[in-house]
Amino acid sequence: MTEKKIAIISTGGTIEKTYCELEGVMQNEVSNLDVMLAQLELEGIEVVRVPLMNKDSLDMTARDHDLIARTAGTMAEAYDGVVIVHGTDRLAVTGERCVEAVAELDAPIVLTGAMRPFALKITDALQNLVEALLAVQLCEPGVYVAMHNRVLRFPGVVKDRQHGRFVRAGGDG
Amino acid sequence: MTEKKIAIISTGGTIEKTYCELEGVMQNEVSNLDVMLAQLELEGIEVVRVPLMNKDSLDMTARDHDLIARTAGTMAEAYDGVVIVHGTDRLAVTGERCVEAVAELDAPIVLTGAMRPFALKITDALQNLVEALLAVQLCEPGVYVAMHNRVLRFPGVVKDRQHGRFVRAGGDG
């Protein structure tokens, strides 16, 4: 069986936050994406990790968004799919940037993140990662967000901060 | 946002097995599918539970496979997608039966199960359920198995018992 090659670009965000005992806070310090991946059964795909940065997306600069979008675009030429793990607050900014940055995509780019860190007992991190890894295999080339069992295509996706989820801009869903 | 209506037919299998303290064995007695669903964030879909049976699939009769296939076919007329939770040992039998039983499908039917019960700390149950719930939204009408991050379309899918996974018959993958 030919394996699909999937690149995962990690940029930080809530999903990767861990607990600092000294400060008593959740922070982006070490990546736990490898621990997450180790808990999944992944058959038929080969996952390549691309650790780009580890930031709360509220701290991202225009240059950060740009760097992520260009890296994703380049990876989409070499891989069968690209997953971007991202903070949800500014995920849509990077999503739109990906659409602008890349004229014609060879493979899908799927962004995902989480409302609750993987380090917590109750978390949406693993679910969202599973969804991104499957959506990137099933969707046609394009830029998407996969989270909470819903896949939406950019452009025109925004975060609904009140409910902690992504929706189509304009409210038609 | 219009919600998709997804029917989940539960039939038992390893994924739903729970531990009996008295006997010290894993068995299909009570369904834990509702507990699994409660641990997921499901947006944009409305899930309807159809508890059909709770059996180890090795105990299924030809009539059981038939009943499941016909129920799935009927549900596919009324819902936007149908997920079947099933024991993996005879999952492919039901999958093929679904293909035979239904002339023309209006919606996708996605079968899934698990190699390790949800009741265990280390389990593929939740991952597989998430994949089935997403695949049923992304795939065109047809009969599929979604498990371990891979979606395969019936007919022509068999269980690779040695590795505990599903593959295309004939070995081309």
Add this chain to the structure above:
Amino acid sequence: MTEKKIAIISTGGTIEKTYCELEGVMQNEVSNLDVMLAQLELEGIEVVRVPLMNKDSLDMTARDHDLIARTAGTMAEAYDGVVIVHGTDRLAVTGERCVEAVAELDAPIVLTGAMRPFALKITDALQNLVEALLAVQLCEPGVYVAMHNRVLRFPGVVKDRQHGRFVRAGGDG
């Protein structure tokens, strides 16, 4: 079998912190002590919950420490043992106050807390609670801290902030 009656006074601290999705921080807002207790098998004891406050112990005033000590002293007259769930930063202050406040104890008072909130996957919360509940049955009347499989008796116990644990003052152990 006669049941021992144990009072659990909850005051907050890291052990009870939960995650706030909106702010992305761990905070003392709702108590999760009942969830913790529900995960334990407790035979031969009857646990009575006394929710006193829900504070990071760094925010405790002299009056708070006093209130906790006096409440514990009173409870020790009516119950077979008293457990105090407390933030570790100022736990020793309350411990010493308990010794001063109560001339003669009828039952043991055992303080405990955690370095990592119960809400996290990796946490010492449940272990420490189990230890406090057992120590309060096995120790003679007195004031103790039980944490990380070690029981130390007040007075003369301090927090070793560097290692996140309690030790005897003076360093002799």
Add this chain to the structure above:
Amino acid sequence: MTEKKIAIISTGGTIEKTYCELEGVMQNEVSNLDVMLAQLELEGIEVVRVPLMNKDSLDMTARDHDLIARTAGTMAEAYDGVVIVHGTDRLAVTGERCVEAVAELDAPIVLTGAMRPFALKITDALQNLVEALLAVQLCEPGVYVAMHNRVLRFPGVVKDRQHGRFVRAGGDG
């Protein structure tokens, strides 16, 4: 701080059972006691592992019970305490054997086990192990079972099979 040296003799039982995917059953094959210990914060004690056997206690012979009792007795001379991890069905047989085998104990021997394997999400394994490790430090020399937050001293302890717990023989508790 002087460390106490605790020997843990593992003999198998439900607590150590793991899931066999091929057979779909829980069995005593590999020990997971090291994984359990790695999840605990143990300060002030040094734990030495003595893997003796890995059996369902229903399969133990008189010779097995004898071997465990004599090993525990010997260890109690060299260590500050001995914990025996054991199947609950015949735990009381080994407990009584320990009392008979050892004329005068230098250190406490604490037996423990579990009604639900550590491999399960919902399990009493870690709680019971924590209790045994604490009881062995707090109790005077003697033979005990620690489980479900209760410590009972041999001789005269039996398993109450109906409730899955240990009680004093004769029913006085």
